[in-house]
Amino acid sequence: MNLRPAAEDLLAGLRDFLGPPGWRAPDDAPEVFVDDRDRFTGRGALVARPGTTAEVAEVVRRCVAARYPVVPVSGGTGLVGGHLTMTEPAPVILSLQRMNRIRAVDAADNAMIVEAGAILKDVQDAAEAADRLFPLSLASEGSCRIGGNLSSNAGGVNTLRYGNARDLCLGVEAVLPDGTVFNGLKRLRKDNMGYDLRHLLIGAEGTLGVITAAALKLFARPAESATAWLAVPDPEAAVELLHFLRPRVGDVISAFELIDVVGFGFLEEAGLDRPAPLDPMPKWSVLVECGGRPGVAEALETALGAAFEAGLASDGVIAQSQSHASDFWAIRETIPVANRAVGAVSSHDISVPVARAPEFIERATAALGAFDATLRINCFGHVGDGNLHFNVYRPKGADKAAYAMKSEDVKRIVNDLTHAFEGSVGAEHGVGRAKTVDLVRYGDPGLLAAMRAIKAALDPHGVMNPGAVLAAL
Amino acid sequence: MNLRPAAEDLLAGLRDFLGPPGWRAPDDAPEVFVDDRDRFTGRGALVARPGTTAEVAEVVRRCVAARYPVVPVSGGTGLVGGHLTMTEPAPVILSLQRMNRIRAVDAADNAMIVEAGAILKDVQDAAEAADRLFPLSLASEGSCRIGGNLSSNAGGVNTLRYGNARDLCLGVEAVLPDGTVFNGLKRLRKDNMGYDLRHLLIGAEGTLGVITAAALKLFARPAESATAWLAVPDPEAAVELLHFLRPRVGDVISAFELIDVVGFGFLEEAGLDRPAPLDPMPKWSVLVECGGRPGVAEALETALGAAFEAGLASDGVIAQSQSHASDFWAIRETIPVANRAVGAVSSHDISVPVARAPEFIERATAALGAFDATLRINCFGHVGDGNLHFNVYRPKGADKAAYAMKSEDVKRIVNDLTHAFEGSVGAEHGVGRAKTVDLVRYGDPGLLAAMRAIKAALDPHGVMNPGAVLAAL
CATH class of the missing domain: 3.30.465.10 (Uridine Diphospho-n-acetylenolpyruvylglucosamine Reductase; domain 3)
Known part of the structure; x- marks a missing residue:
């Protein structure tokens, strides 16, 4: 990499080429320099807003000719700082927002x-x-x-x-x-x-x-869909339940979310209470949805009856209408909002092999308890994919700063265990700038070497989103 | 690329390293130098048969150190010569057949x-x-x-x-x-x-x-599956039928094969006759299979009734047993055998956007008819994926050599039209050594440049399967 410092002639040329709708001064486009949780911020010398692929190509050609960094930005919701750089020279921000057809x-x-x-x-x-x-x-x-x-x-x-x-x-x-x-x-x-x-x-x-x-x-589009909220004895039963239901509803389960009752406590703590789907709410429950030909709801109901008999679920509610199902999903989607309001010591977007998710939850909970028994855990998410949001919180009312100091240790405990379970420490959200060190720490050396070779081959001057995924060496 | 000519010390070292079960002389492993239609042959200096990943790595390390070509071979059924090279130096053939656990x-x-x-x-x-x-x-x-x-x-x-x-x-x-x-x-x-x-x-x-x-x-595993052979008015109705059936059976259709009656004539011509599923066999028919929860067969039957009323199918048979369904599939799988017995002037493994497949069939048939009205066409295959085996034959009893001379023209007509339809001239079988020129002719220049850069980055000495996919420049 050999990036040249700010080149006013490049920027002036881009402004001229793109014309009034095609660029903004950084101060006029503050939204592209934050993520939606305000955890990261970025900088830029110019926000290019090309309207066509040809314009994007011209922006990239001019930047690479000037050895000047280009950072693409899309919706800005990725949560790992993939579009946010603080390095010098302040890059050309390439916003795709006008290309929305x-x-x-x-x-x-x-x-x-x-x-x-x-x-x-x-x-x-x-x-x-x-x-x-x-x-x-x-x-x-x-x-x-x-x-x-x-x-x-x-x-x-x-x-x-x-x-x-x-x-x-x-x-x-x-x-x-x-x-x-x-x-x-x-x-x-x-x-x-x-x-x-x-x-x-x-x-x-x-x-x-x-x-x-x-x-x-x-x-x-599924002719009919069915949504249910089910009490399960533990995460292991949840995974068994998934395999039990799949053939019985025709392998058309589209969502299978594990919910920790801690999430309901957080809804209350954040003033976002919603009626609980089950009474009482068990420690563990799952939100399941499937869609298919007419009769899939009946097939799910029949299969759930058998699951109750098999001890894989102990209570449950099937949504009686689309609006009832939407209420279930609103709870699911409000839990992350409540989590942010409560404020995590450390959040983890991890995945492990589906069958090992229950053991992972048990082991990670024990390891964190040994580290600090006062920590609270809200573990929920896409257990059907082995993808858990394993989030760790301070006790209610505890000092935020005191627990913030534990953040790195907590992260290390969860990530090391994830790695030991042959898992991923970046399951859904990617590497961005938040996890470049984790990629090097946990990534396969063969993969890393191949990635560096590919990056150098396709982007020899290192202009494209420098510092993301592969940190500058 | 800078491959060194045959290095007897390399080969002797590999024989020594791999030991008796781990290598064969080329003459003792003739099966790795042909494809299963005998259209291509290859050469090799040694057939390495490592038993572990570590042994594979050592073979590759030694070859790359000697700048000596390595050609991997698996089952050898790819039909495009991906594992068969005739170039010098005769490569080390890397057979994975012992690693079959x-x-x-x-x-x-x-x-x-x-x-x-x-x-x-x-x-x-x-x-x-x-x-x-x-x-x-x-x-x-x-x-x-x-x-x-x-x-x-x-x-x-x-x-x-x-x-x-x-x-x-x-x-x-x-x-x-x-x-x-x-x-x-x-x-x-x-x-x-x-x-x-x-x-x-x-x-x-x-x-x-x-x-x-x-x-x-x-x-x-699907709890129940259903297989049917249906007469359709034309390929356009076939594509419509697919979309008609999908929501009605719950989006669980796993196969949707278009069959040209020409294929049945070829079965007869090749002495491979099988009872026709429909009487009479229409010009166009489809073989459809779906699998899901119990009742999927009934759902298919109901949906087919509605399809008949909508004019999307005019006749049909639903397999009454697993063995009946197997009979259907045996016909489908014997058609390629019959094709080979009849002997194509040119065979094409092409794909186009699904919705454009009917128009493609019409246009390609017309273009070939204009080129030579005596040619016979057997067009069949995975129409639900837009993937057609569009194969062209000489008239029955016609001179093989005379028609073989038309092969390149036929290929060009079909491939040019495929490209004009935004299709692929290598849908299922890949590039191998048979289609390297086609890749350059029809491939996107941006893709080709990126491919060459990636190949040079990961394999700077060009030892891995040289001449496949990317022809030597």
């Missing part, structure tokens, strides 16, 4: 072509208008953008059935770090002509190029 | 760990023994091996529901071109810690490293 929805192809700046909710809505389902669904879907979802390979609640963002993408258009455009928007189900550059760009968090558009997979 | 089947994780040399059928059987489904299914499943399936990103008949080989893989272990081992066998559903090297190695056909083992996804 749905270029085409082709129901007969079960495919749509969208620009990177399209908001996820708008993508979902456009699919629904064509009687199709785009299943990616996240808490931030009202503000995150599809380019960022792909660049970070977002997960969410429907991964269990439909996969991560990468699994929902048939092709991408991208500007590579030398400014060439990769025209990979083919919407094919089978194509083995060459290396899969799509999958390399997905999850690379803008360090190997900028995704400008994507061809997305659509699905038939 | 099922290392672990974890039903509770819906995952299994297998070595690259495991035969696909054995993998399927091991999954079934644990009451799980590994859905990859191909005509060659009795002899192809999972390492080759992944290296070529194999497709097959269940792609419609379960995806291609890459979609069924949670992680890989591989030896990279410098001899380091990439330990990527984590069996996680969500992991965003770094670039996705797995997806880069899958489909790279051994040019970026050798996959030695894989973590595979398993699924619940």
Whole structure:
């Protein structure tokens, strides 16, 4: 890497090239320099807001010619600082927000072509208008953008059935770090002509190029869906219950969320109380959803009856209407809001093999208890994928600063154990700038060497999102 | 690339290192120098048959130190010569066939760990023994091996529901071109810690490293499945029928094969006659299969009744037993055998966007008719994925050599049209050595440049499978 310091002629040229709608001064676009939890901030010399792929390519070409850093920003909701750099020289921020068109929805192809700046909710809505389902669904879907979802390979609640963002993408258009455009928007189900550059760009968090558009997979909308909240004896029973239900409802379970009763206490503590779905709320429960042909609700009810008999669940409520199901999901989605209000000592977006998740919860809880018995744990999330939000909190009313000092130790305990369980310390949100050290600490050496070689080959001057994923060496 | 000519000391050292079970003289392993249609042949200086990943790594390290080419071979069923080189120096052939262990089947994780040399059928059987489904299914499943399936990103008949080989893989272990081992066998559903090297190695056909083992996804076995053979008015109705059926059976259609009546004529011509499923056999029919919770057969029957009323199908038979369904599939799988017996002027493994497949068939048929009205076309295959086997034959009894001369023109007509339809000229089988020119002709320039940069970065001496995918420049 050999980045040149601020080049006023480059910036002036970009302002001139992009024209009034195509750029903003950093002070006029403060929203691109924060994440939505205000944990990180960034800096920039100019916010470029190109309106076309050709303009993106020209911005990248000019920056690389000047050896000047470019940091792409999409919705800014990734939570790991992937779009936020504090380093010098202050980069050109490449905002995709003006490129937000749905270029085409082709129901007969079960495919749509969208620009990177399209908001996820708008993508979902456009699919629904064509009687199709785009299943990616996240808490931030009202503000995150599809380019960022792909660049970070977002997960969410429907991964269990439909996969991560990468699994929902048939092709991408991208500007590579030398400014060439990769025209990979083919919407094919089978194509083995060459290396899969799509999958390399997905999850690379803008360090190997900028995704400008994507061809997305659509699905038939379920004719009927069913949602239930179930009391389970423990996390092990939860995993068993998942396997028990799957064949009985036809392998169409789309969500299977583990809920810790601690989350309900946090809702109360944060003044966000909602009626509990079960009375009493057990220590552990699961929120399950499935969708399929008519009769799937009845199939779920029958299967749950058998699960009760098998001792895999002890209480449960099946949502009686779409609005009842929405109430369940509102609880699920408000728990993270309550968590933030309570304020974590350390939050973890980890995954382990599904079958080992119960043992992980037990071992991690014990290890933290041995470290500091006063800590509170709220462990919840996508247990069907082995993806847990294992979050650690100080006691109610305790001094925030005193516990903040324990943050690094707590993180190390959870992450080391995750690694020992052959897990990932960045399951849904990626590396960004928050986990570059963790990537080096826990990453396979063969992977790291290959990543560095690929980065150097595609971006020899290190202009694309420097400092993200692979920290400067 | 700077490959050294045959180095007898390298070969002697490898023989010594691997010991008697670990190597063969080329003359003693003729099966690794052909493909299963005898269209290509290869050469080699030594057939290395390592038994462990560490041995594979040592073979690669020694070859790269000597700048000597290594050509991996798996089942040898890929049909595009990916494992067959005729260039000098005759390479070290790296056979994975001894590494055929099922290392672990974890039903509770819906995952299994297998070595690259495991035969696909054995993998399927091991999954079934644990009451799980590994859905990859191909005509060659009795002899192809999972390492080759992944290296070529194999497709097959269940792609419609379960995806291609890459979609069924949670992680890989591989030896990279410098001899380091990439330990990527984590069996996680969500992991965003770094670039996705797995997806880069899958489909790279051994040019970026050798996959030695894989973590595979398993699924619940369908409690009930249903198979039907249906007469459709034309290919357009076939695609409409797919979308019509999907929501009605709960989006669980796993196969949707278009059949041209020409295929039945070929069965007769090849002396492979089988009872036709419909009487009369229409010009176009589809073989459909779905699997799910009990009642899926009834759901299919009901949906088909509605499809008949909507004019999307005019006749049909639902298999009345598993053996009846097997008869249907035996017909489907014998058609390619008959095709080979008849002998194609040119065969094409192409894909186009699903919705455009009907128009493609019409246009390609017309273009070939204008070129030579005597040509016969058998177009069949995975229309639900837009993946057609569009094969062209001489008239019955016509001179083979005279028509062989038309082969390149026919290929160009079909491939040019495929490209004009935003399709792929290598949908299931990859590039190998047969389609390196096609990759350059039809491939996106941005993709090709990135591929060359990645290849040079990971394999600077060009030892891994030289001449495959990216032809020597």
